[in-house]
Amino acid sequence: EKGTYPHYMLKEMDEQPGVVRKIIQEYSNNAGELTIDEAILSALRNADRIYIIAAGTSYHAGLVGKQYFEKLAGIPVEVHISSEFGYNMPLLSEKPLFIFISQSGETADSRQVLVKVKELGYPALTITNVAGSTLSREADYTLLLHAGPEIAVASTKAYVAQLAVLAIAAYVTGKSKGNIINFDLKTELAFAANAIQTIVDSKEELHIISNEYLNHTRNAFFIGRNIDYYVSLEGALKLKEISYIQAEGFAGGELKHGTIALIENGTPVFALVTQEPVALNIRGNVKEVVARGANACVISMEGLNEDEDRLVIPKVHALLTPLVAVVPLQFISYYAALDRGCDVDKPRNLAKSVTVE
């Protein structure tokens, strides 16, 4: 039940720090170390390539998951949109492992791929919020999100949970392979939970930002580089699905190859700056859009921040910034939708689980 909350979405965004803490707990063994089921660990270790299959927000989590598995576990990963993959399969490696990411576990586009994968005899792991869901039952293995029911159509806490579980699976796999990993994920996830709390507590400021940038606009852009680019895609999806503002996420460097033509006086551009190696590059892209009249809202991470940035998020491990950076974008979208009188929890034309192909 949503209790005193006006919307499930607001409640579910507020729950995010608790969800990350719950996941840390659920995936810790008696010795207090992060762990995953032995059979799943060995499936991950045996794979020469991981194919992540998902739709929508879960696909965006998969893009970040690729970074985790490649950087921590040393396993190459491809990420595919489920509705495309099933009818246009790429060449597969010799020992593929398929990972289906699905909050509901009922998405027909993803299930259609799982059925084909099982016909081909390949192993499949489902990462889902719903134990006993179709994708969970039909896959060989399941990792649960432990996010609690997500009722709002716009996925928020499930995305953050997906990122946390993907990070844990990749980290545990990497550790078990003896890979050099010079940080403690458990500690870093706990820091991330605190950082999310800080953002949740600053929601009034996020409402003001939403008003400043989105009040009268028809469109909006979200830009980032590297892992921030994937969060930009998710920020744009949140905004369009609930506020109906046309929004697109772009890789900062790609704008000049066409999209920058759309920048006019006052066009809102949200730019994420959480990745040190590309911080100067994305700031260069911000200058390019500002020179063409954009109303730029720079959201940077502590340590990389500059005076003129509109919002500074607490510092967290470079791989975990998506868990935190997405949160202000969720709130900004929520308030934009609210102020436009949209039905936040049940946006037009959308269903919570998409059970048709």
Ligand code: F6R
């Ligand atoms: C976005 C959203 C959708 C879902 C997509 C996949 O907020 O809710 O894009 O992410 O339909 O759904 P699941 O994860 O249930 O497979």
